[in-house]
Amino acid sequence: xxxxxDLAVSAPKKIKLSASSKTFYVICYVCVGLMALICLIPFIxxxxxxxxxxxxxxxxxxxxxxxxxxxxxxxxxxxxxxxIVRAYGVSIMITVIGTICGLFLTTLTxxxxxxxxxxxxxxxxxxxxxxxLFNGGMVSTYIYYIQxxxxxxxxxxxxxxSMFNVFYLLIMRTFVAAIPDALIESAxxxxxxxxxxxxxxxxxxxxxxxxxxxxFLALGYWNDWYNAMxxxxxxxxxxxxxMLYSIQQQTQAxxxxxxxxxxxxxxxxxxxxxxxxxxxxxxxxVILYPFVQKYFVAGITIGSVKG
Amino acid sequence: MQGFxxxxxxxxxxxxxFAMIAPAFILxxxxxxxxxxxMVLAFKNYRYDQGVFGSAWNGIANFRYxxxxxxxxxxxxxxxxxxxxxxxxxxxxxxxxxxxxTEINNMIFxxxxxxxxxxxxFISWVVVGVFVYSIFNYETGLINGLITKAGGDPVxxxxxxxxxxxxxxxxxxxxxTGYNSVIYIAAIMGVDSAIHEAAAIDGANMFQRIxxxxxxxxxPTLVTMILLQVGRILRGDFxxxxxxxxxxxxxxxxxxxxxxxxxxSLLTNPDIGVTAAATFYQSVLCFAIIMIVNAIVxxxxxxxxxx
Numbered sequence: 001x002x003x004x005x006d007l008a009v010s011a012p013k014k015i016k017l018s019a020s021s022k023t024f025y026v027i028c029y030v031c032v033g034l035m036a037l038i039c040l041i042p043f044i045x046x047x048x049x050x051x052x053x054x055x056x057x058x059x060x061x062x063x064x065x066x067x068x069x070x071x072x073x074x075x076x077x078x079x080x081x082x083x084i085v086r087a088y089g090v091s092i093m094i095t096v097i098g099t100i101c102g103l104f105l106t107t108l109t110x111x112x113x114x115x116x117x118x119x120x121x122x123x124x125x126x127x128x129x130x131x132x133l134f135n136g137g138m139v140s141t142y143i144y145y146i147q148x149x150x151x152x153x154x155x156x157x158x159x160x161x162s163m164f165n166v167f168y169l170l171i172m173r174t175f176v177a178a179i180p181d182a183l184i185e186s187a188x189x190x191x192x193x194x195x196x197x198x199x200x201x202x203x204x205x206x207x208x209x210x211x212x213x214x215x216f217l218a219l220g221y222w223n224d225w226y227n228a229m230x231x232x233x234x235x236x237x238x239x240x241x242x243m244l245y246s247i248q249q250q251t252q253a254x255x256x257x258x259x260x261x262x263x264x265x266x267x268x269x270x271x272x273x274x275x276x277x278x279x280x281x282x283x284x285x286v287i288l289y290p291f292v293q294k295y296f297v298a299g300i301t302i303g304s305v306k307g
Numbered sequence: 308m309q310g311f312x313x314x315x316x317x318x319x320x321x322x323x324x325f326a327m328i329a330p331a332f333i334l335x336x337x338x339x340x341x342x343x344x345x346m347v348l349a350f351k352n353y354r355y356d357q358g359v360f361g362s363a364w365n366g367i368a369n370f371r372y373x374x375x376x377x378x379x380x381x382x383x384x385x386x387x388x389x390x391x392x393x394x395x396x397x398x399x400x401x402x403x404x405x406x407x408x409t410e411i412n413n414m415i416f417x418x419x420x421x422x423x424x425x426x427x428x429f430i431s432w433v434v435v436g437v438f439v440y441s442i443f444n445y446e447t448g449l450i451n452g453l454i455t456k457a458g459g460d461p462v463x464x465x466x467x468x469x470x471x472x473x474x475x476x477x478x479x480x481x482x483x484t485g486y487n488s489v490i491y492i493a494a495i496m497g498v499d500s501a502i503h504e505a506a507a508i509d510g511a512n513m514f515q516r517i518x519x520x521x522x523x524x525x526x527p528t529l530v531t532m533i534l535l536q537v538g539r540i541l542r543g544d545f546x547x548x549x550x551x552x553x554x555x556x557x558x559x560x561x562x563x564x565x566x567x568x569x570x571x572s573l574l575t576n577p578d579i580g581v582t583a584a585a586t587f588y589q590s591v592l593c594f595a596i597i598m599i600v601n602a603i604v605x606x607x608x609x610x611x612x613x614x
Contacts, residue, residue: 021513025410028408028410031404031407032408032411032416036419039424039485040426042481043426045441057447060452060456061449061452061455063449063452106331108331112327118317124332131335135339135343136343136345137583139345139585140359140583141345143353144359147355147358147359160338193323194323194324225431225432225546242433244434248433278433281434282431285430290422297425300489
């Protein structure tokens with residue numbers, strides 16, 4: 001019915017239609033622009049607040065532009081940077097180790113389950129995929145990790161749980177599947193062993209796959225605070241995000257205790273300090289992000305196609 | 308016997324492939340499968356000194372306690388309602404944004420807005436928690452600053468349970484719209500541009516093209532995304548809820564989901580059995596739901612089934 005109507009559009013109606021398309025274009029730009037602005041506002045608030053003087057925040061609240069410019073919060077952070085440098089060190093260590101190990105595991109596994117001549121590939125695929133459908137839950141996992149694997153307060157608790165992810169495995173399998181079987185066959189005829197085929201033929205062809213999954217893994221490790229919260233006791237072993245979280249909690253607690261006790265907390269720029277800490281912890285990601293965005297977009301796109 | 312012979316043959320033939328898949332196999336076995344045995348805790352009266360398997364059985368007492376206290380129903384209701392709300396809002400928003408972005412012709416605007424909209428995906432929930440606090444807190448929050456400036460009385464959001472479904476939903480969409488829209492944009496771009504051109508030549512206007520070409524092109528993706536989310540309907544996004552709401556007793560009725568309840572109980576409640584019962588119930592029901600939904604979808608249209 002709708003189509004019959006369209007065929008009968010007369011000339012003046014056409015002009016009207018193009019006007020409505022024009023309106024639609026405007027709506028597109030406005031909506032997308034608005035959404036982008038909404039995505040950006042918290043970041044602006046964060047940066048602005050971190051550069052605002054404590055006095056101003058206390059009387060006027062956080063704003064989108066610093067009411068009274070001040071670098072006091074950053075002075076405090078960089079005057080005693082040991083804590084944050086230490087947390088950066090922990091985060092960098094677990095990110096590097098975790099990403100390299102995770103990449104190695106993911107690539108090897110993806111290669112094997114992509115090999116069509118491997119009889120048990122479906123069995124293994126199911127073995128891995130099943131964990132996305134069913135898992136032991138937080139309690140049994142937590143008790144098992146602590147009581148039987150003794151992961152409490154060990155860096156392994158920050159590295160192992162996120163090292164292997166089925167979602168990344170499926171993405172990597174797509175990358176591996178793009179490599180023609182003939183390549184492997186001819187290498188075999190030339191007498192190359194499986195490991196040699198993997199390292200000298202497969203790996204060099206997986207550069208973009210490695211970059212994509214490597215970045216996903218690295219982002220996961222960098223942003224992880226959950227495992228730290230569950231398993232880490234020693235403050236010097238906290239990764240960056242968890243240290244940020246514990247500082248947020250402490251200053252909040254400190255401010256409320258001080259105000260309850262009638263003590264002036266004027267000297268502690270806790271409001272701007274909190275935001276400045278968040279800026280220092282998030283800065284590297286936001287700066288790196290535009291350069292690596294395309295890999296994430298590729299990964300998300302491939303991941304959305306069911307394997 | 309035959310099966311074992313087959314396996315032995317395959318093992319001999321592909322020793323290297325088995326060696327390659329072994330690390331991931333062992334890791335997943337130890338970190339994912341073995342903790343599943345800990346699920347028996349749900350039927351036990353756990354004592355640390357007796358371990359998971361040494362503790363005494365107590366039938367379904369844990370489940371009875373969980374639901375008799377009303378907590379079980381409350382957290383189940385909250386988890387399902389939040390997931391439904393977040394599913395609808397974030398997917399709908401992502402579909403709209405994806406359609407709008409693909410219709411935009413200005414490449415610079417398109418690129419920048421796409422980059423900005425995906426940015427929240429890269430931010431850890433800890434930092435999102437800082438955002439929420441700096442926008443909504445009573446003393447220095449952005450909104451209360453604006454309200455007082457306009458002459459109104461500040462609002463104590465952290466004591467207002469009704470506000471949190473909205474806030475949580477907002478930030479969930481804020482974090483995931485970019486990610487989801489990447490998936491939909493890929494689906495829309497997957498359509499051969501010749502189809503759009505042909506439609507335009509046949510006199511189809513923009514709305515007709517969107518209605519009859521773009522929307523059908525994202526339908527399979529939309530169904531997959533909904534299925535994936537429905538399979539997680541009983542899993543609360545712990546990181547989001549924990550960072551946005553925190554340990555705020557006033558808001559438990561409105562914001563406690565299974566995962567936050569389990570986490571809190573794990574650290575504060577010595578009665579591990581009841582907590583284990585909650586995760587057991589969650590895992591088993593989740594598994595049942597995804598199997599049933601997938602079976603139904605498979606019957607209606609096998610192409611849309613997840614597995």
